[in-house]
Amino acid sequence: MVVTRHRHPSLRSYPVWLASRLLVKPALALWPIGAFGLRPLYLIDEIFALGPKAKGIVREQLELGGRPVELSLPAGPSNRDEATAILYLHGGALVVCGLATHRAVAGRLCRDSGLPVFSVAYRQLPEAGVGTSVTDAYQAYRELIIERGFRHVVVAGDSAGGFLSGKVIEFAHRDGLPAPAAFIGYSPLLDLDIAANPDRTSTSDAYLPISKLGRLRPRFDQGPIALRGVRRIADVPSEAFPPTIVVTAEDEMLEPDALELIEKLSADGVQAELHSHSWQVHAFPVLAGRLPDALRAIARTAAFAVDATNAARAARENNDIEGVG
Template identity: 30%
Template sequence: MAAYDKLIDAETRAFIERTNSFYPPDTIDYGIAEQRAIYDRMCRAFFTGYPDGVSAETTGIEAEGRTIPVRIYNRSEPDDAAVVLYFHGGGFILGGLESHDDVCAELCERTGYSVVSVDYRLSPEYVHPAAFEDAVAAFGWVSARFDRPVVLAGDSAGGNLAAAVAHASRRGPSRPVGQVLIYPGLGGDPTQGSYVGHADAPMLSARDVAFYSRKRAAGRDVSADPSFAPLADSDFSDLPPTVSITAQCDPLSSDGESYRDRILAAGGKAAWSEEAGLVHGYLRARHSVTRAKESFGRIVEAVRALGKGEWPY
């Protein structure tokens, strides 16, 4: 059992307590509609607005008879070196354009890059591979529309989608120039590593992870499908330069480490950083927790560097 009283500092504990006041730890036991209402209310409570000079436009991508909503963020003085394609977290059942609105706006302001956020289809109404198909369609649209290098990015479930897109597109006519995965769930072994050592972590437990996976799979065993679990792929060659940033107090942390190791073993470029004392979902703490603020700075720097074709790791 991890000693969270020693690992987690006072600022982070205050963040956890505030989160729990909006989003109780037993929320996964509620109905899906109620979970979404609770999550949306929590995201509104943590919303910090847009930085000066950032604007956003909401539009839609037409893909095989459906419309995928996207939000495009631009800075008044842009850096056109790259565009960021961002996939939000939420366990594949929660979130959308609003849940990570301010995160994407700040990423745009601090990198100067245009950021495109994707409102992919959610489970259980749309099970795997719906979210993956939307993510791939969004990548194709962004690649064609912007004619700039594309950096993939996402947190939690969104990190899974970013990696899955990287695997699917690595040998296509367009390929991403990098990916930044923020506490991603990549389908690692639930009997090892952080899945065991941090099974009862605050903010996300191993039980939560299993619940979200079951909802996305709709009872099927798709664990060997790389578009569901990128770590299940047998081939890690030709992937774009990858930065994985995880939270120490999180059952998913080992996924970032394992993913880095697989890419390095295949001869690629990959770096992994485990943020000491932080918890899953700490992006919402980037203005209130010093450790989270510093980590967000490292995320911004990773996105900026990959967009310019740099590898400072």
């Protein structure tokens, strides 16, 4: 198992961690999860949409699998492979955030990799449960592969988006579709029932309260589409996984599940690595543009994705040559 500990955070990390611990975590613990509390959360994405536009990125609005998608493309000339892309699935506990809140991380991933990034506005609570969110994510992946001609698609996501990415990997394997070229997880949620696990705690987490996930848990099974397959991504067969890289905040609530997954994949011969960063908050790469540590983490994962897609492309070309011979 390849685990790298990053022990030298930037100076900006400390106030971000402290503010999250003192302000964000108590607020999340107290926030109501009924319709009164969940419905106004869409305003967060609306506010972020008013922010400045990223430089070096061109954005287009389209649909994949019947859902709105924002496509980020590198501005200017590019030598990228037109058959390669990244599918990004945002986090937010399956109740909050959207395209605007995650524009910075999607844009930076686009710039660092040189690949188009498709960010999906999947349905989430209180409108729909996790089964519907998974369906939206998977249908977007299917359309990229089957209808739009992409032969190598990297799946990436933070927090809840990491769970959706794992389900895309599971369903692609189930249906005999080409596997993703790589999986990038930023503090991925890998166990939908983590709040029921007696070995998990949020005591050391900068802002995630496990009690809130416990209260959300019954809502995850809300329709209209039922959740099928595993509820723990570690239960997906290792042979379904592509090369995998995970970034976590040291001692965050979700880190033990990430370690478990990486250990399993490594033991089964899948290229897998985890980068654990001290004095960081959950899903800190989303703070791209505000935190040097986030930029370095994104650059590292982008390079990993490029290497994985290059390897997949070379393997495909070799197979094509052998087929002709």
